[in-house]
Amino acid sequence: MLQVLVNGLSFGGLYLLFALGLVATYFVLKVPWFAHATLILLGGYFTYVFVNLGLNFWIAAIISMVLCPILAFLFERYFLRPFYRLTHAQFFVAIFSFYTIMQYSAYKIWGISNKGVGTFSSAIFSIGDIRITGETVIIISISLVAIVAMWLFLKKTRSGKAIRAVSQDSDAASVLGISIGSTRGITFLISGVFAGLAGSLFIGVHSINPFIADYIIIKIFIVVILSGFGNLLGTLVAAYGLGISESFIAYYLSSGLKDVFLFFFIIIFLLIRPRGIFEVKGRKERG
Amino acid sequence: MDKKIYILGFFLIISISFISMFLPRYILYIVAMMCIWSIGALSLNLLLGYTGLLNLGHASILGVGAYTSAIITLKLGASAWLALPVAVAITTGFGVLLGLICLRTKEMHFAVITLMFGIMIYFIFRTWEGLTGGVYGLSNIPRPTPISLPFITIDFKSINVWFIFIIIVLLLIVFFSIKLVNSKIGRVFMCVRDDERLATMMGADVRKYKILSCAIACFIAGIAGWLFVHFLTHIAPESFSFSFSFELLIYTLFGGINSIMGPIFGTFAIRSIYEILNPMQEIRFLISAVIILLVIRFLPEGVYVSLKKKFKTLKENLKK
Numbered sequence: 072m073l074q075v076l077v078n079g080l081s082f083g084g085l086y087l088l089f090a091l092g093l094v095a096t097y098f099v100l101k102v103p104w105f106a107h108a109t110l111i112l113l114g115g116y117f118t119y120v121f122v123n124l125g126l127n128f129w130i131a132a133i134i135s136m137v138l139c140p141i142l143a144f145l146f147e148r149y150f151l152r153p154f155y156r157l158t159h160a161q162f163f164v165a166i167f168s169f170y171t172i173m174q175y176s177a178y179k180i181w182g183i184s185n186k187g188v189g190t191f192s193s194a195i196f197s198i199g200d201i202r203i204t205g206e207t208v209i210i211i212s213i214s215l216v217a218i219v220a221m222w223l224f225l226k227k228t229r230s231g232k233a234i235r236a237v238s239q240d241s242d243a244a245s246v247l248g249i250s251i252g253s254t255r256g257i258t259f260l261i262s263g264v265f266a267g268l269a270g271s272l273f274i275g276v277h278s279i280n281p282f283i284a285d286y287i288i289i290k291i292f293i294v295v296i297l298s299g300f301g302n303l304l305g306t307l308v309a310a311y312g313l314g315i316s317e318s319f320i321a322y323y324l325s326s327g328l329k330d331v332f333l334f335f336f337i338i339i340f341l342l343i344r345p346r347g348i349f350e351v352k353g354r355k356e357r358g
Numbered sequence: 359m360d361k362k363i364y365i366l367g368f369f370l371i372i373s374i375s376f377i378s379m380f381l382p383r384y385i386l387y388i389v390a391m392m393c394i395w396s397i398g399a400l401s402l403n404l405l406l407g408y409t410g411l412l413n414l415g416h417a418s419i420l421g422v423g424a425y426t427s428a429i430i431t432l433k434l435g436a437s438a439w440l441a442l443p444v445a446v447a448i449t450t451g452f453g454v455l456l457g458l459i460c461l462r463t464k465e466m467h468f469a470v471i472t473l474m475f476g477i478m479i480y481f482i483f484r485t486w487e488g489l490t491g492g493v494y495g496l497s498n499i500p501r502p503t504p505i506s507l508p509f510i511t512i513d514f515k516s517i518n519v520w521f522i523f524i525i526i527v528l529l530l531i532v533f534f535s536i537k538l539v540n541s542k543i544g545r546v547f548m549c550v551r552d553d554e555r556l557a558t559m560m561g562a563d564v565r566k567y568k569i570l571s572c573a574i575a576c577f578i579a580g581i582a583g584w585l586f587v588h589f590l591t592h593i594a595p596e597s598f599s600f601s602f603s604f605e606l607l608i609y610t611l612f613g614g615i616n617s618i619m620g621p622i623f624g625t626f627a628i629r630s631i632y633e634i635l636n637p638m639q640e641i642r643f644l645i646s647a648v649i650i651l652l653v654i655r656f657l658p659e660g661v662y663v664s665l666k667k668k669f670k671t672l673k674e675n676l677k678k
Contacts (some may be wrong), residue, residue, distance in 0.1 A: 103470055154656055159469060160412050161654045164611055167604045168647035175644045285600070289481070292474040300467070330481040337478070341459060341471060 073201050075322045076315060077242035081207040083314025084214035085273060089287055090294040090306050091217060092265035098238040099258050100253075102159065106146075106166050107266060108288040112255045114139045115279045116181055122188040128347025129191070132271035138219055139270070140263030170284070180282040187278030206276050212309075213272065218263065222303055230257050238301070244338040257261045293337065367529055373392040375522045386521045392629045393528045393585025394585050399609040399621035400535060401578035406538060406607075407615035409571040410551030411460055412469040415476020416606050421483060421598030423449040425490055428499050430592050438502040438588050446580035453576025457569030476603045483595035495594030520589055527585065528622075531578060535618050538574070547571055593675055601643055608650045614660020647670050 089111060096104040114135045118139040120346040121131035147170065154165045192205030245251050254311045273279065273287075293313055298305030316336075321329045374418050378386060402416045413419075427445040430436050456475075462467045483490045504513040512519055540542050546567050549557040556562050587593050613624030628649070632642050665670065 102466065157654065157658060159465060160406055160607060161611060161658060163412070164416060164604065164607055164650055166606075166656060168651045171601070171647040174643055179641075187547065220381070285477070289474065289477045292470060292477070296467070296470060296474060316392070328486060330478060330485050334478040334482060335473075338455075339475075341460070346467070357380045 073319050076209060077201060077203055079315035079318035080311065081210055081310035082318060084210040086294055087307060087310035088217060088269035088272065088278035088315055090310055091221060092302050093291050094306055095258050095262045098234050099255050102162050104166060105288050106170040106173060106293060107262060107289060108284040109170050110139055110143055110266040111270040111287055112177055112279060112284045114170040114175065114267040116177060118274050119186050119188055119270040125315040128173065128188060129274060135271050136264050136267035139267035143259040143263030148253060158251060160169035174281050174284055183280055185280050188274055201221050210272055218303060218307055233336050236259055238294040240296055255294040284296060299346050299348055308348055360366055368427055368529060375509060376526055376576045380523050383517055386517050388633055390521050390524045390589060392626050393524045394621040395623035397528055397531055398627050399583040399606050401575045402606050402616055403610045403621045404535060405571060405575040408461045408544060409546060410633065411548045414469050414473035415603050416579060417480035417598045417602035418476040419449055419452055419579040420586065421479060422452055422592055423580035424587035425483060427584050428496050428587050429489060431500050432496060436627060442584050445584050446577055449580030450575045453573040454569055457572035460568055460572065461565050480595055480599050483598065485664050491515055495592060497592035500593065511599040524585060532618060555678055608646055610652055612650060614659055614663030617663055618664040620660055
């Protein structure tokens with residue numbers, strides 16, 4: 072029973088890290104930038120490359136946390152910018168095209184086989200008959216540190232305030248002298264850092280192949296939709312809730328039909344509360 | 359006017375069926391598949407272009423229709439003709455469900471929720487092995503039983519008959535869509551798309567019309583799914599992954615929304631490009647991604663609509 076809970080918490084931490092980067096970009100884009108999932112994928116592959124070059128896992132992770140933001144920033148500045156003025160459908164298709172291009176580039180470079188780097192912590196703690204791996208502890212603590220850091224950044228720093236202002240009303244923000252372009256750049260840098268971190272931890276625990284991005288994207292979407300689009304507390308609750316409920320469904324009902332049960336729960340949830348657990352009030356929709 | 363269309367359609371069918379006798383099987387197969395996908399794109403466009411609802415999980419609705427029909431014919435042993443109304447009823451039910459969700463959400467959230475639904479339905483197809491056959495899908499799905507008319511028997515084993523049948527269905531659906539768009543209902547749809555408050559003010563029940571639009575689109579998608587499964591006689595979840603929902607959207611945007619012929623043009627154009635680049639089958643999504651990026655960057659209205667406008671101005675210039 073508690074063992075199942077611990078497993079769920081470990082997945083919840085990963086889902087939280089996946090979703091945080093997308094939440095950051097959602098503040099300014101108002102459209103889920105779901106090509107983020109392939110950025111997580113690339114983050115994992117960067118770590119794989121540097122570990123194979125003989126570096127320590129943590130150094131490789133830090134390098135990937137530097138490379139991913141650069142990539143995200145360049146993408147935003149040189150590829151995404153011409154598409155801001157389009158309709159939703161066109162913007163979605165543009166994002167999907169970036170997603171496909173990145174996914175298939177990864178497929179061409181690293182092939183379809185699973186790639187892993189081995190575990191980053193082999194410690195095991197036993198409390199009674201519950202076994203907690205060092206990986207679980209590290210993932211949960213990093214994810215909690217990450218969400219607190221994100222919250223502090225948004226509340227306390229100048230650029231965090233700028234992001235919140237743009238998120239509430241981009242026209243009013245630009246009238247007050249906030250540069251929308253540089254705010255977008257900063258959010259993409261942040262989302263890149265989260266992508267590198269999440270990708271590195273993911274490849275440290277599981278193995279990755281290019282099509283794992285499709286799994287990552289569905290988890291991100293469930294978390295983001297349940298959390299009510301860009302609410303940090305909601306993201307925390309939804310990510311851990313998803314991880315825990317998944318592992319309980321898999322343990323008690325059926326692991327094969329896990330997705331089916333989850334699907335029906337989410338349909339019912341959305342019919343009751345379509346705007347997520349914690350509704351965000353007073354924010355303008357894009358377009 | 360109406361009489362003209364009937365005669366034109368009749369001669370079109372006759373000439374296409376005459377030409378189809380001399381074409382190789384491979385070409386017939388490809389064109390039939392294009393027609394099925396263009397029915398899907400057309401139904402998506404009724405939703406997106408005319409009511410302004412962005413459904414990003416449309417391929418999964420096709421998938422629901424296809425899987426329903428496959429399961430009914432395989433597990434219950436019913437005839438494919440009996441499975442058609444059941445499959446279409448179930449997809450229409452999904453459409454009503456979509457409509458109910460759409461009433462409670464704003465545009466952006468509706469798009470993301472449908473995208474998530476699309477992916478989840480795909481995962482259900484993949485994981486519910488007892489019912490859907492898992493990753494390998496279902497095969498040996500029976501073709502529709504022959505129809506006996508007084509003079510001839512229409513046997514669906516031959517690809518020529520299938521080809522003509524699919525063309526007739528496509529033409530009927532195009533005809534129905536044009537009628538629908540030009541009717542009172544179609545005008546209310548467009549009014550809802552442009553300004554919801556205005557539509558309410560004019561006395562239209564926006565809720566009812568949104569659900570109706572979703573139901574009609576899913577009804578047509580169900581027919582496309584039924585054609586898909588009984589034409590191919592095998593089915594796998596990969597055909598309904600979320601890439602294919604976007605594929606449908608790409609066809610629609612390539613041709614241009616707000617037109618009936620646009621999605622059909624887009625489907626034929628992009629799928630022909632795939633066939634030309636056939637040896638590079640595995641990177642076809644990459645190719646369509648690059649093409650659509652260029653199109654929405656430089657021709658945001660869509661190729662078909664832009665070409666139509668060009669011809670119009672050219673004609674006017676010639677008159678002068």
